[in-house]
Amino acid sequence: MNKIKYIIVFIIIIGAWVAWYYFWGREKPLDYETVSAKLGNISQEINVTGKIIPLDKVELAFEKGGRIVKINADVGDTVSRGWILAELDNSELLAEISQKKSQVKAEEARLEELKRGSRPEELKILEVKVENAKALLEDAEKNMIDKIQDSYTKSDDAIRNKIDQLYSNPRTKSPTLTVYDPGAYQTRQELETGRVVIEGILVEWNSELAGLVSSQDLSPALLNAKTRIGEINKFLEKIALLVNGLTPSSSLSQTTINTYRSDTATARANVNTALGNLTSADEKMRSAKSAVVLAENELFLKQVGAAVETISAKEAELEYAQASVASVLAQLQKLVLRSPINGIVSGTFAKIGEIIAANKVIFSLISDNEAEVEANIPEVDIAKIKKGDTALITLDAYGVDTEFEAELGMIDPAETIIEGVATYRATFQFLVPRTSSDPQSNSGVEGVKKDGRIKPGMTANISVKGPSRENVLVLPQRAVISKNGNRFVRVLNGKEIFETEIKTGLRGSDGNVEITEGLKDGDIVILFQK
Template sequence: MSKKKKIIFWLFVGGLIILGLGGYFLKRKKAAVEYVTETVTRGDLLKEVSVTGKILSKEEVNLNFETAGRIKEIKASVGQEVVKGEVLATIEDEILAKEVEKARLTWEKILAENGTSTDAIREAEQTVKNAEKYLEEIKKLDKEKEASAEQALEAAKKYYNDALVYYEQVVADQGINSSQAKSAKMTLTTAENNRDSAEKNLKVVKKTSDVNQVSAQGTLSSAKDKLRTVQSEYAQKSRNAAVASAKITYEQAVSNWEKASLKAPVNGLITKINYRRGEMLGTASLNNSFGKMIAEDFVLEADIPESDITKIQLGQSAEISFDSLDTEEKFFAQVIEIEPSATVMQEVVYYKVKLSLEKYDSRLKEGMSFDADIKVFRKENVLMIPKRALIGGGESVRVLLSDGFSTQERKIEKGVEGNDGLIEVLKGLEEGEKVVVLEKNN
């Protein structure tokens, strides 16, 4: 090999060595920074407020509308016994009803513009059929309960009439002050109480029957709404967004319309009504209750700190566990009252909130302690990241690129914050991407 060729050869080899060393040290430099990441996931985002409280009995409950308006009809009166879910009063709802119809038509139009998903539709159709069957079963069961209550009333009336005839006969034969007459009087009083109880029970059964059927009808309507929803294929994200937006608008319109009816939150006795038909229920007067009632059922009362009270609304559901029962056994309740006045305990401001259990349980006693997780909201099928991944004033994140070493700052549009430090991402990220939550220098 000539001297010139040797020089060229060694220059080439030296270049390769320099490139190799450069790459090695560059890789080591990059590897000197380690990124801890979290994957962008899609799922259900839940927000809860956790509280504790005690069971109360024979508690006074304020009756409040959730919206303002003119009183259209008052269906209850002072001294009337009502059952949970019974409509007590309504406000004028013509405009709200029109908004519901408008939103429904818009939703159906968008659904019609989309494709269909056969499996999802079959499942939704089956849900509708189940709801229809349930409604029929409820009607049949309620009819049987009413018939049984009517038979019990007839038997109680006959017993009372027989006791009355016997008492009058004893008085005529042996005098009102005789021991036989006093004994017959006691029997007559018992028969009268039984008759009155049977009459009361029949009224409660009939009212409960009406409420149950309204609830079952609502379940059927919800199933039909779900069927309309799944009639979209969700193949294109733009269409998904349009369907979801129209669905939310419709559900909000329905929710506003339902607020036009004030329903009894518990079984009990109406003790006060502060308004008359035609009077205006303004937002300024929502602090003054429409009326009051005494609950026959247990009421759950909890103290909510001021940092959380703005998240609580009437009608929100809650999952309950009782200290005296198995912690795995869960009950469900609904927020029925939020007291406007504050209570200060150990320099912390609290507001009392009352909840009504969905089902009565004979093991529960007055004064028992409970833990409650009040469901503030639940958003389904959303993109989520840990809140600690946010940078730049909370408007950006750092995304780890595919090479595993480089990162890119990216602006995002965030939504609501849920439990466990998770936050919704509306725009800027895709499912499966990795966001940096911590940077380590090795």
């Protein structure tokens, strides 16, 4: 009986030892995946989808609005350069031409009358005409003063009411910009310095307004006003760039940002309106001055009689009237829409009898020459390509077996936002072998020759060859760890793991990255560890 007990106890002890060894006593194997750093080739390749567009594509519109009376082409029609596509109603201009021609005849009659001499009654009429012209000039000068004062008022409101909410102590010599990008120190300094300059402009401008009277030469005041508005506009442009780049934070809500943007836009619009008003007032004043000069000249001609110089002046006025006729005839030509190229009508957007606005597109034309490919390159890939890079293009219409060689011709410097992602428009020109009959044979290929297979609107699959490296140390990108702006890998040496700082170069399209420093050929690097 005791023997059985000893056996049972022995078995229990052995089982306990086995269990302890299995769960705690033995060395557990490490569970990770490794890769060796090795020499190899690495390259970048950008793949995007684009669309074929014609090299020459124009959208045509009338410079003036009006009612369409003729349409001479439809979609699909082939037209030549100079072909009349459409015409607007020209009845008003024809009437104006008749009026201008009548003025020419009147000037001719006055010239003849001048040569005959003048009567006292005629001199009196001309004197009244001079007085009326001077009265209109005085009104125009008063209007100019009003517009100069209004431009100051709008500028003052734009800066001191709309923009000064972005500053503390804005009217002092040390304004502080309270809303800015912390990383844009130079921009902040420029805007603070600019506010001091603008304050000086406003103060000096206001002090000059009290001395404006219509009897003085207003040209210097007008020039100063335009110059000052120009400086204020430049300042507002910089403010617009600042507020449009703001993002919400704990101290700046989106509502506040929207208010800043709205006020800045209003300020710019008001200042531009003031500038436009000054220009209109200037034109009105110049016209009034011209009317005074003209009336005085007419009176002078009547007073001095048929002097040679007087007759010459009247002849000049006759030429001016004749030029007015020519000007209306030129406007009449603008009521006729002609094709600027040899091509095909791809769209018509108006009907006979329709009243259209100026600059509304009426026709679109495409050339029947070779096309190019347009694509949008994502911002993550834009640094990998440059003008002149070669590309291979396949068209969905012909499958992947038919390839076309192309060259990257242009990259738009301005971004295009597509579904929230910044992209950059690029165009590719097809390259084909140069024919032996081509007189220019300095190179093996040339851009853009006729190929009947390529048609506008086709979908193009583009593969752009980027930079490459040969016989360099490469490693899978997923083995690289980023910490605090530096890059590291975990190197396995025997059973020990060391974290080693590295420097990387080119990132390949296959998921590998070039290692420029920190590793050598054959080093074992951990990819993944459980």
